[in-house]
Amino acid sequence: MRPVNSAFKLSGSTVIPASGKIGAPGLNIYRQNHPVFFRRDRDRSGGNMAWALDKFKGIIPALITPYDDMGEISEPATRKLVRHLLQKQVDGFYLSGSTGEGFLQSASERERFLEIVADEVQGSVPVIAHVGAMDTATCIKLTKHAARAGADAVSSVAPFYYKHGQEQVRGHYLDIANAADIPLIIYHFPAMTGVQSTVRFYEELSKENNIVGVKFTSKDTFELQQLLEACGPDFRVFNGPDECLLAGLAVGCCGAIGSTYNIMPELFVELYRKFQEGKLDEARVLQAKANRVIAELVNYDFIAFEREILKLQGIEVGLPRKPIQQLTEEERLQIRLFAERIDYLETFMTR
Numbered sequence: 001m002r003p004v005n006s007a008f009k010l011s012g013s014t015v016i017p018a019s020g021k022i023g024a025p026g027l028n029i030y031r032q033n034h035p036v037f038f039r040r041d042r043d044r045s046g047g048n049m050a051w052a053l054d055k056f057k058g059i060i061p062a063l064i065t066p067y068d069d070m071g072e073i074s075e076p077a078t079r080k081l082v083r084h085l086l087q088k089q090v091d092g093f094y095l096s097g098s099t100g101e102g103f104l105q106s107a108s109e110r111e112r113f114l115e116i117v118a119d120e121v122q123g124s125v126p127v128i129a130h131v132g133a134m135d136t137a138t139c140i141k142l143t144k145h146a147a148r149a150g151a152d153a154v155s156s157v158a159p160f161y162y163k164h165g166q167e168q169v170r171g172h173y174l175d176i177a178n179a180a181d182i183p184l185i186i187y188h189f190p191a192m193t194g195v196q197s198t199v200r201f202y203e204e205l206s207k208e209n210n211i212v213g214v215k216f217t218s219k220d221t222f223e224l225q226q227l228l229e230a231c232g233p234d235f236r237v238f239n240g241p242d243e244c245l246l247a248g249l250a251v252g253c254c255g256a257i258g259s260t261y262n263i264m265p266e267l268f269v270e271l272y273r274k275f276q277e278g279k280l281d282e283a284r285v286l287q288a289k290a291n292r293v294i295a296e297l298v299n300y301d302f303i304a305f306e307r308e309i310l311k312l313q314g315i316e317v318g319l320p321r322k323p324i325q326q327l328t329e330e331e332r333l334q335i336r337l338f339a340e341r342i343d344y345l346e347t348f349m350t351r
Helices: 027-033 075-087 107-121 136-149 166-177 199-205 221-231 242-251 265-276 280-297 302-312 329-341
Strands: 008-011 014-017 058-061 093-095 127-130 153-157 184-188 211-216 236-239 255-258
Touching: 058 093, 058 265, 075 107, 093 107, 107 127, 107 136, 127 136, 136 153, 136 166, 153 166, 166 184, 166 199, 184 199, 199 221, 211 221, 221 236, 221 242, 236 242, 242 255, 242 265, 242 280, 255 265, 265 280, 280 302, 302 329
Parallel strands: 058 255, 093 127, 127 153, 153 184, 184 211, 211 236, 236 255
Antiparallel strands: 008 014
């Protein structure tokens, strides 16, 4: 096992700054509630090189990227949002994916955003950097940076727009996986990429050392169950659709990466906890509550909707970047009225 960076020391299984200081408010509370924490090194037990994967689990928000009034990434707002979600006891962050508008940002912006989040998190929860792009070279560049910047894993959608065969997609993922000493979680989102990879495809990739999991963003629970069975228990499979979280957990997902975890973190953290405790009736009630909000969200652009809810909750994250549709004043009013009727949204709203 390679030595831990001298800037850190181990406390049990927890990595904390050697100074003993925590960079973000709320992390001490978080650590008290999460007894098992995360090392950046690898488990070489049994002579086989393998990543220590037990840290990749639970409720992981696909983090919204906060912008300032000029449409640039806002460091203060980013730190505030991260602290807020840590205090709600989320289990990690997924950066620059669909919710994070990674495809509307330059590579340098994505790199800077990761640096800000990693600095704020200070190793308390895993940070997964989405590095997907149309070209392999950009993915490799972002992957190498992620490994240097302190990400715990990278993730990528399949290459899109141009039509690629499965061998080309496989080669793309292998190039990313081999670019740096960091695990890769594939982002399966056929509705957006148009790439429908098979269970057999993922089974073969799961044998690669650095490819450790899949973010499965599809409502096909039959395919999800088949994938889980084919890839085995050590392959980390995350539920993607927030409205199907309980179903995903029921078939064996280790956790979930989702968009609405930005605006309802406590609800989803509690849902996950109830499932772990075997309290399925209570978990179903929480899923129904979440789905009431999601049913309203689909009437708007989901990114614009979530940004507006965060604003109502006192966390200003700016407007989404064009060409994402902006909300009208009437839509903002309707969202506020809806939020005021939903007690688990209204609780956090400012007046």
